[in-house]
Amino acid sequence: MSIKKLGTEVRQDQIAKVALNLLGSYGMSGLNMKNVARPLGIVPSAIYRHFKNKDEMVDAAITYFQERLLSNTNAVCAETPDSLERLRMLLMRHIKFIQENHQSLPRIVFSDDVYNRHPERKTKVYDLIKCYLKRIGNIISQGQQEGRIRPDADPETLSLMFLGMIQPAAILWHMSDGRSNVTKHAEMAWKIFSEYLKAK
Amino acid sequence: MSIKKLGTEVRQDQIAKVALNLLGSYGMSGLNMKNVARPLGIVPSAIYRHFKNKDEMVDAAITYFQERLLSNTNAVCAETPDSLERLRMLLMRHIKFIQENHQSLPRIVFSDDVYNRHPERKTKVYDLIKCYLKRIGNIISQGQQEGRIRPDADPETLSLMFLGMIQPAAILWHMSDGRSNVTKHAEMAWKIFSEYLKAK
DNA sequence: ATATAATGTGAATAACCGTTCACATTATAA
DNA sequence: TTATAATGTGAACGGTTATTCACATTATAT
Structure with missing residues (x-):
């Protein structure tokens, strides 16, 4: 039985990904050293070769999550110059992200296990x-400067409402074990949202 | 040192309230027998006089939460007959509910600790x-039948978007330790939402 | 007032989890 | 090839938590 050994950078990536996946699928309770080690074919204590402790492992998972989420905004800006189209694509990308990565975002945000007694982690999120x-x-x-979006709308309020198109649908999708149709809801919500947004 | 003993109905209520409070304030990790017992001035094992185990205690907390949340809809319907006004009041009540009870709703929904390996609890939520x-x-x-709300809007989509006005703002409020202004955001979001809703 | 049931106590138990450590195995550089 | 560092292993330890149990205390009914 030959044991394959990997460099610490590769392992750190693997561990962070598995950790984030567990966090998104089963919450903080499923995120323990044993569960992280098993799919990688290593033993729990081996993780300590690559992370000082569990906290640093969780931090790495959150950082990985951060990169994935923010990359979506860059991607849609590269794909189209139109502001309304950018929003629509970002909405769909976010939905897809949730469906792939389960409920990482809300679970990170609301699981106080993540940052109870970790104020710096809370501010990071x-x-x-x-x-x-x-x-x-x-x-x-x-979009407002270009005259595509009505000028009397407050961007700050609207960006929160934009997230609001996703969140509750994600909850239902999550609780119905994928039976409810998030994509369809997102499309219908976008119709309403964009109708409001459009400059007349 | 005289020990005060209370009836099991009273204790069950007290325990459920404390449990829900802990769940809302510190998440599932803060919800353990010791933390529930302390504010009641009893010892952890005493809880087992009133609940078979922790699961039944958590169930009672969720039931208590359920009653509190749904009572809001009854209250607004009693306060005013106007549909738009009912929605506005429900929005404000929900915000207040979140501020008082911290983050019970999203924390219950997203903490898989709550219903991992408890399918019946998941369907209950x-x-x-x-x-x-x-x-x-x-x-x-x-409101549509009365001609107050535009008839081409889909009630199902809109009710999800209604929750969407609250959720993201609640996240920010939660993460900023109450520094961000949820009420103000709710008012601004309501302006936008109701403008869309109104029949022309 | 007294018997009995209900409620509270504190110690003990078993399971789980993060972490450490001495040792084994594999990769890497000389 | 060989020496050395990096990576993986399995056992062990301490802390936490839910749960049980024999016992003490308080309420309630007769």
Whole structure:
């Protein structure tokens, strides 16, 4: 039985991904050293070769999550110059992200296990959300300057409402074990949202 | 040191309230027998006089939560006959509910600790949300029949978007430790939402 | 007032989890 | 090839938590 050994950078990535997956699928209760080690074919104590402790492992998982979420905003800006189209695509990408990664975002945000007694981690997640909202707000502002979006709308309120199109549908999707149709709801919500947004 | 003994109905209520409070404030990780017992001035093992085990205690907490949440819809329907006004009041009540009870709703929904390996509990929470959404949808339908709300809007989509006005703002409020202004956001979001809703 | 049931106590148990450590195995550099 | 560092292993430890149990205390009915 030959044991395959991998470099610590590769392992750190693998561990972070598995950790995030567990967090999204089973919550913080499913995120323990044994569950992380098993799919990688290693033993729990081996994780300590690559992370000082569980906290640093969780931090890595959150950082990985952060990169994945924010990359969506860059992607849609590269795909189209139109502000309304950017919003629509971001909405669909976010839905897809949730369906793939289960409920990482809300679970991270609401599981106080994640940052109970870790104030710096809480502000880190807070900054992530603020950053995401800021980017949505920027797309809206840009659309207003170009005359595509009505000028009397407040970008800050609207970016929060944008997230609001996703969240509750994600809850239902999550609780119905994927039986409810998130994509369809997102499309219908987008019709309503974009009708409001459009400059007359 | 005289020990005060209380009837099991009273204790069950007390325990359920404390449990829900802990769940809302610190998440499932803060919800253990010791933390529930302390504020009641009893010892952890005493809880087993009133609940068979922790699961039944958590169930009682969720039931208590359910009653509190659904009572809001009854209250607004009693306060005013106007559908739009009912929705606005329900929005404000929900915000207040979140501020008082911290993050019970999303934490229950997203903490898989709550119903990992408890499918019946998951469907119970699922039914609660569906019921809440149904009641919102009924208010909207009623407004459409009375000609107060535009008839081309889909009540189901709109009731989900109604929750969407609250959720993301609640996240920010939660993560900023109450520094962000949920009420103000709710008012601004309501302006936008109701403008769309109004029949022309 | 007294017997009996209900409620509260504190110690004990078993399971789980994060973490450490001495040792084994594999990769890498000389 | 060989020496050395990096990576993986399995057993062990301490802490936490839910749960049980024999016992003490308080309420309630007769």
